Amino acid sequence: MTYFVIFLGICFMLGVLAVASNPSPYYGVVGLVVASVMGCGWLVSLGVSFVSLALFLVYLGGMLVVFVYSVSLAADPYPEAWGDWRVVGYGLGFVLVVWMGVVLGGLVDFWKVGVVTVDGGGVSFARLDFSGVAVFYSCGVGLFLVAGWGLLLALFVVLELVRGLSRGAIRAV
């Protein structure tokens, strides 16, 4: 189980590397979806199932929108996958930077393999993240209202930005 969790963590890291190594946006979206699915599996294996479910649903919707945008607005005649040399060069450069930081800093103790996790027992226990998120409706209602207000504000920001060429916030000169 420990090695499985570590495998999910490594796959998460590789998915983020696939986004960061500057491929075409179609493939970058695929890398981000891989990273989010691996992150959801990682959270489930640590026992944070509700937060993982929220992340998965938000990312499914968000990545659908982002994929449509990237197909419609970033049309390349020759899209670059990860096999191109420039993308491979970016990826190897980033790996080199992180590896040098780890080696020079002496950061990772790879012999201490372990996962800190939790599990509930019985029906009468509420899992940790379920009871935690429920705080939104009792003590943390201020945060809840702030988040809702932020989303409403983002709606008006988006409407103002994309309003049109003559009246919007960004216009052609």
Place this chain on the structure above:
Amino acid sequence: MSPLHFSFYSAFTFSSLGLAFHRTHLISALLCLESMMLSMFIPLSIWPVENQTPSFALVPILMLAFSACEAGTGLAMLVASARTHGSDHLHNLNLLQC
């Protein structure tokens, strides 16, 4: 630092490096921002499990809401700059060229 901590630290470093260096498309930079958000979301939601603090579990949900705001605004700016500049290549947005 355990290997799990190493994986999300290095994921954050990868995506911030990818944001810092040259991107072809604006939406690719937005994807790097999203992956930075994802690699901050994972440790924020692991932290209450490691420390047995249930009331901290609302912080990743709160950050997910604000990152949805950020993604929506980023996509709106993508549409606006694609209208004004004709494409979404980042070298069209470079202020240093004459």
